[in-house]
Structures are given as structure tokens and as C-alpha cells.
Amino acid sequence: xxxxxxxxxxxxxxxxxxxxxxxxxxxxxxxxxxxxxxxxxxxxxxxxxxxxxxxxxxxxxxxxxxxxxxxxxxxxxxxxxxxxxxxxxxxxxxxxxxxxxxxxxxxxxxxxxxxxxxxxxxxxxxxxxxxxxxxxxxxxxxxxxxxxxxxxxxxxxxxxxxxxxxxxxxxxxxxxxxxxxxxxxxxxxxxxxxxxxxxxxxxxxxxxxxxxxxxxxxxxxxxxxxxxxxxxxxxxxxxxxxxxxxxxxxxxx
Numbered sequence: 033x034x035x036x037x038x039x040x041x042x043x044x045x046x047x048x049x050x051x052x053x054x055x056x057x058x059x060x061x062x063x064x065x066x067x068x069x070x071x072x073x074x075x076x077x078x079x080x081x082x083x084x085x086x087x088x089x090x091x092x093x094x095x096x097x098x099x100x101x102x103x104x105x106x107x108x109x110x111x112x113x114x115x116x117x118x119x120x121x122x123x124x125x126x127x128x129x130x131x132x133x134x135x136x137x138x139x140x141x142x143x144x145x146x147x148x149x150x151x152x153x154x155x156x157x158x159x160x161x162x163x164x165x166x167x168x169x170x171x172x173x174x175x176x177x178x179x180x181x182x183x184x185x186x187x188x189x190x191x192x193x194x195x196x197x198x199x200x201x202x203x204x205x206x207x208x209x210x211x212x213x214x215x216x217x218x219x220x221x222x223x224x225x226x227x228x229x230x231x232x233x234x235x236x237x238x239x240x241x242x243x244x245x246x247x248x249x250x251x252x253x254x255x256x257x258x259x260x261x262x263x264x265x266x267x268x269x270x271x272x273x274x275x276x277x278x279x280x281x282x283x284x285x
Contacts, residue, residue, distance in 0.1 A: 053126040059191075061237060061247025063123060074120040077250045080257020081113030088264035095268055101145055102267055108138040109260050116253065142263050143201050149270040150216070151208060192235040202227055216266050223262040230255030 062071045069075070088106040097103070111134040119131035147153040206224045209217035233251035241247055 053124065055125045057119075057123045057125060057128055059238075060120070060249050061241040061245055062249070066123070068121050071120040071123070073246060073250045074253065075117055077253035077257075078113045078117040078120070080254050081109055081116065081260060084257050084261035084264060085109035085113070087261050088268065091265060091268045097268055099145075101141060105138065105141050105145065105267060106264060108134050108141065109264060112138060112260065113257075138260070139198050139201070142267065143205075145267050146205055146270070149267065150205060150214060150220075190235050190238050192231055195231060199224075199227065199231065216270055219262060219266050219269070223259055223266065226255055226259045226262065230259060 056066050058066075060071060060074060062074050064070055085106055088109060091097075092102065092106060112131075115127070115130035115132075115134050119127040121127075202220070202224045206217070206220045208214075209220045214220075230252045233248040233255065237248045237252070
């Protein structure tokens, strides 16, 4: 009896999990049905992430990049594009994880690499910083990221608050680079400006649905594609700590 009862409980738990993971998600202006191509613009604009990844591959090869962490970061750019495409075509709870998980792995890894290559941090401090960033992101996502559906009402700032740790981290790197006069300081500042523009588009997406049915989320995709491309270039062009910069090696090629 206990074995049968256990199997029944396991069966019901599995069915419940499947039902939860396949629950439709409708949180964007462009989506008007559960059809695969109900968000064509939001789906196609994910090509910007693929383009960013290709740019990163080209630069990494030309500079002879050997760091596994950097190559993983480049691979994550492609994963972000694929995951976001899935979320804007098969709009269900499971695909929302395919969308957000690669993003936050990319953010944590990029912050870690930049902390070492630009900030001169020791790996131990980088791990602690990454854990703090992940914890903050988890708290903010759990507090409401907008995945509850349109009928439940949009969360504060349309769920953009979850990206506050990323903004803070990028702003800190930009300030540090400007203060030190780092050769890549304007690249980092440009990445911060790009992120602020994309985050603004995401924040006001739901607010403009009535006047502009297409919404603004596609701008979030395009600008974030530019952002990820810039971040990859910053990571690749930053000389590792301890490598002196001479007129023949300015740090940017």
C-alpha cells in the first residue's frame, strides 16, 4: 500500500509540475494569443544577441583569447538569444526560465571577469561579490518579476526592479573606470547608457500598450543586444591585471 500510495503522490506531483511549467504567460503588448508567432517582432529582434555573440567570437579569435570563462560568456550571449526567442514564441513558464537564467549567469560571470581584469580584484573577492549579486537578484525576482500574467496586473516598474543589481554593478564599473582613467572607460560608460535606455523601454512597455499595441519590448531586445556586444568587447579588450600597457600595447586595438 505504501508503495502504491507513493507512486500516486509522485504521479500527481509530476502532473502538477508539468501543468505549472506549461502555464501560458502573457505579459507583453504584442502578444494577442497563445500562437507561436503571436510576438513576431519580439521574437525576431533576439537576433541582436546572436549578432553580439558573433562579434565576440570574431574579436576573441583575433586577439587569441584563451580564457574558458570568457568563451563561456560568449556562449551565454547565444544562449540568451535562443532562450528569449523561446519565451517570445512558446510563451510558457518553463520558457521564462530559459529566458532569464542565461541572462543572470551572464551578468554574474561578466561582473566577475570585469572585477578581475578591470578592477584588479582577487578571485576570492569576485566569488563573494557574485554571490551577493545573485542573492540580490533572487530576492528582487521573487518579489515580483512580471510573470504572473496581464490579468494579475503589472508589478512595480513592470518588473524592471529585478535588474537593479545589474545597473548598480555596471554603474560602479563605469565610475571606477572613469576615476582611474582606464582606456576602456568610455566603452563602459556607453554600455551603462545603453542599458539605461533599454531598461526604460522595458519599464514603460505595458504603459504604452493602449496607444502603441506593438509595445516597447523589442527596443529592450535591440539595445540589450548592443549592450551584450559592448560587454563582450570590454571583457576581451581589457588587458589582464599585471600586464603593463605601453604605447605599443594601449589595451585597445
